[in-house]
Amino acid sequence: MPGQHAFIWWMQEQGRDPLNPSAMDLMNFLDYGLDERKWKLTTLRTYKSAILQLLPAAQQLEIKEDELFREYLKVMGTGTFKRLHNATVDLAPVLSCLQALGNNHSMDIKNLTAKTCFLLATCGLLRPDDLACTDVAQCKLKDDELELIVVFPKEKRDGALIIKPVVIKSHPVEFFCPVKSYVEYRRRTSDQDRFARTTHPKSETTLYTPLMRHLRRANLSLSTDAISNYIQEIMQLMPRDETQPSYKARSVGTTAALKRGIPVDDVVTHGNWSSPAIVEAFYRISRALASNFTTAILS
Structure with a gap:
């Protein structure tokens, strides 16, 4: 099979045993196919299955249950997978x-x-869906920091929905400060809070007060797609290769923080990543010390 032959050749080129690969070997091979050979995602999935068939059942299971491998396949399967360390x-x-x-x-x-x-999104390492699920009635503002409460984000714990608190600190320059931007946004929308309270999009039995609102009708929530479009209005200003997918605020914030020296363990905690291995695998990082995500990202 083509996928098996390609993998055997590639492993031999790396000086590795093609019949005793690790999960990381398989991920690196898929990366090679994606970045250098420009294989389509359907081809990568087919090759992945074919390669696993080379191995004994126990070894197949070990690779399939590897946490990093499972997370890698999830990201690759979105159709937008691209390692940002290959881009500026x-x-x-x-x-x-x-x-x-x-x-x-x-x-x-x-x-x-x-x-x-x-x-x-960028300073909180949040998805558009996180902002759509933020309950402003539970958010707290104190001194130079803001605590957002994301009700039922995409992350789950043992299959159960969770509530995710996210702390975002201020920036000394007002133009770049997420906290001051939030304060002004709330000044204009808070009078509609009692009319905006509604059923949570992921739970018919849960009420919440959405943070992000419709432009002309502040009693209505913004959808995830609308929030994504607003983010992209600004994100599209970033230069990128035309062959690469649009950047995501969560990915850009993570990459910028790491490049500015935020420790990877802090990034894992702040972004609610499943493990340091995910961040290590998707970004080239520096481990120099830093403490303020907002200042680090927007500098």
Whole structure:
């Protein structure tokens, strides 16, 4: 089978035993196919299955149950998998845009919504779905930090829905500060909170007050897709190779934090990643010390 032959050749080129591969060997081979051979995801999945058939049942099971391997396949299977360490993550155009928008108080609601979504997602390492599930009634603001409460994010624990608190610190420059952007956004939308309270999109028995609201009808929540579009309005300013998929705020924030020296263990905790191995596998990192995610990411 083509996949088996390609894997055997590749492993021999690496000086590895093709009949005794590790989960990391298989991931590295799939990476090779994706990045260098430009294989389609359907081809990668077919080759993965064919390669596993080379191995005894016990070894197949060991690889399939490897935590990193399972997470890798989930990300690869989204159709947007691309290791950001193969690209240049340049936030300079984004920072220039945020500065050009001016102060929060005089900003129109459309730009303020996009800015708030982008800053919270990037500095909080959040998905659009996380912002859509944030219950503003439970969020807390104290001094220079904001605690968002994400009700029923995509992450689960032992198959059960969870509530995820996310702490986001302020930035000394107002143009780049997610906390000040949040404060102004709430100033304009909080009077509609009692009308906005609604059934949670993932639980018919749970009520919540959505943070992100419709532009003209602040009593209505923004959908995950709408939040994603607002984030992309700003993210699209980042230069990237046309062959690469659009960057995600969660990925860019993670990569920028690591490059600025935030320890990987802190990134795992802040982003609610399943393990350090996931971050290690998807990003080239520095382990120099840093403490403020917002300042580190937007510098």
